[in-house]
Amino acid sequence: MKKKPSIFTYLFLICGCVLIIFPMYLAVITAFKPTEELTKSIFAFPSSFYLGNFMEVIEKSGFLNSVINTVFVTVVSCVGVILVVPLVSYAIARNMDKKRYYKYLYYFLLIGIFVPFQVKMMPLVQVMSNFNMLNVPGIAVVYIASAVCEGVFLYVAFIHGVPGELEESAYMDGAGTLFTYWKIIFPLLKPMTATVLIMDGLWFWNDFFLPLLALNKTPDNYTLTLFIYNFKSQTTVNYSLIFAGLLLAMLPIMVLYVFLQKQIMGGLVNGAVKG
Amino acid sequence: MxxxxxxxxxxxxxxxxxxxxxxxxxxxxxxxxxxxxxxxYSFTDWNGLSKDYKFIGLSNYITAFTNSRFQNAVKFNIRFTLMAVILIVGLSLILALIFNNSKLRCMSLFRGIYFFPAVLGMLVVGLIFNEIFYRVVPVIGKGLNIPAISSNILASKSTAIYGVLIVHVWLAVAMATVMLLAGLQSAPEDLYEAAVLDGANRWQKFRYITMPFLLPVLSVVLILQIKSGLTVYDIIVALTNGGPGGATESLAVLIYNHGFKEVKFSYAIAEAMILTIVICAISFIQTSISNKKKVY
Incomplete structure (x- = not known):
């Protein structure tokens, strides 16, 4: 039914591909060059795959620590979101038509979607410091709290589409509410859980602002983005080292993207279009 | 019982x-x-450190509106957001229409490349481009004899905004394309087939089938892009840190600088409140428009 794309379409697409790949290509070839080779030509392929730059970044004090911190923050926050958000969304979705409390709670939880981070960042740092939370577990808790609004919005819409008969029969059989939720409802929410995990996981992994505010004073608490940011401002001369560090920071996401591209993009679209 | x-x-x-x-x-x-x-706090004169403070009413808000740095940041954000939204929506619309054609060869390869920036962190990409603008682009500019890019564009007051813009667009087009593509693909194929049987031409098909499915997603994309343009922060920190000479100091950067570097805590919050009100207003207008569309 549709026309075949013309040669111009392909030319346009290829130009775009070059624009997208070129910076990455430069980063990769530069990271593999030893310092002596840098002065020759920026665009030339490295004469050999020199791994010294990567080794130097990895051996730098604080790098591995920052990787551990980032993994910890991402995993703990994601688990927290998945424990807390579908639970409250289930209670809201099933009761908001009958009880006012749940209806108002729903709108109350949605307020946050409209509020940009800037307005709460300064008082938030104060609150965190009062609770002694300017550390890695502390920002994980803040991430969970920050993910509530969008998560509730997405989950409530999804749960409205899940028929209530299954759980009703479980309640008839005398099953407890938590048991019913965990055994019957939660497994049915898998598609939305995947969406939320992908969205929030990428956010927590890539985030720079909150770590900058909360963790920048103590290098032991650095996340990967914070480590790279500080590493960059200390290393000005040897930029093959900088590129090696930046590539290492992107590596886990690149690998995930190569293997799970469909799922990741599907999840992001799902979250963004409905959100 | x-x-x-x-x-x-x-x-x-x-x-x-x-x-x-x-x-x-x-x-x-x-x-x-x-x-x-x-x-x-935005109604007080608290600087973030002192023990006591007093209420000063709307004073912080009034100061913000008359402060030239704040005005410059607002101007920067408006210019930046306008250019970014036009470029991002235009490019992603073209790409989504291209990708919606199933006859395209190497589809999965193209998609794999085009969607890739969507998963990358803004800071890391910003830092990569910072090096590229500093070391690589001038070399290309000199080689091709284009004076405009023969020196680091981030170092000049008049061109730094375009450097930030390029990176912002580079990152944002991917997600916008994916969303628009999802909108296009929600239009059922048999509607198009029926339209062809009824003798509809290409424009009519686009106007009466594609547009109604595309518009809701387009308005979401638009609002998300306006928001991200007005709150742009990470890539500016990575590229110029607000410089040179404040030329790329966006509202978010200004609020951060006032709040954390220049101990004007309550004043910075007042600035952030103004930003919030603007964003809420835009979101509100957008939702009421799209709600009207639904009823229609």
Whole structure:
């Protein structure tokens, strides 16, 4: 039914591909060059795959620590979101038509979607410091709290589409509410859980602002983005080292993207279009 | 029997209530409470460090509107957001229409490349481009004899905004394309087939089938892009840090600088409140417009 794309379409697409790949290509070839080779030509392929730059970044004090911190923050926050958000969304979705409390709670939880981070960042740092939370577990808790609004919005819409008969029969059989939720409802929410995990996981992994505010004073608490940011401002001369560090920071996401591209993009679209 | 039933309902409603507690408490303590004390502080002269402070009414807000740095940041954000939205929506619309054609060869390869920036962190990409603008682009400019890019464009007051813009667009087009593509693909194929049977031409098909499915997503994309343009932060920190000479100091960067570097705590919050009001207004206008469309 549709026309075949013309040669111009392909030319346009290829130009775009070059624009997208070129910076990455430069980063990769530069990271593999030893310092002596840098002065020759920026665009030339490295004469050999020199791994010294990567080794130097990895051996730098604080790098591995920052990787551990980032993994910890991402995993703990994601688990927290998945424990807390579908639970409250289930209670809201099933009761908001009958009880006012749940209806108002729903709108109350949605307020946050409209509020940009800037307005709460300064008082938030104060609150965190009062609770002694300017550390890695502390920002994980803040991430969970920050993910509530969008998560509730997405989950409530999804749960409205899940028929209530299954759980009703479980309640008839005398099953407890938590048991019913965990055994019957939660497994049915898998598609939305995947969406939320992908969205929030990428956010927590890539985030720079909150770590900058909360963790920048103590290098032991650095996340990967914070480590790279500080590493960059200390290393000005040897930029093959900088590129090696930046590539290492992107590596886990690149690998995930190569293997799970469909799922990741599907999840992001799902979250963004409905959100 | 009667009593038992009643008891069961209580267990359920109690559990349901308890389900809402963890999220609500977290949200109140780390989301709503900071916003409320922030609003309070914005009416005081507190600098973030001193022990006492006094209420000064709307003074911070008035100062913000008359402050030339704030005005410059607003101008920067408006210019930046306008250019970014036009470029991002235009490019992603073209790409989404191209990708919606199933006859395209190497589709998965193209998609794999085009969607890749969507998963990358803004800071890391910003730092990569910072090096590229500094070391690589001038070399290309000299080689091709184009004076405009023969020196680092981030170092010049007049061109730095375009450097930031390029990176912002580079990152944002991917996600916008994916969303628009999803909107296009929600239009069922048999509608097009029926239209062809009825003798509709290409424009009519686009106007009456594609557009109605595309518009809701397009408005979401638009609002997200306006928001991200108005709150742009990470890539500016990575590229120029607001420089040179404040030429790329966006509102978010200004608020950060005032709040954390220049101890003007309450004043910075007032600036952030103004930003919030603008964003809320835009979101509100957008939702009311798209709600009207739905009724129609």
């Amino acid at each position: 009667e009593k038992k039933k009643k008891k069961k309902i209580t267990e359920k409603s109690l559990s349901m209530f308890l389900f809402t507690v963890p999220a609500t408490v977290l949200y109140c303590v780390f989301f709503i409470y900071p916003i409320i004390i922030g609003i309070m």
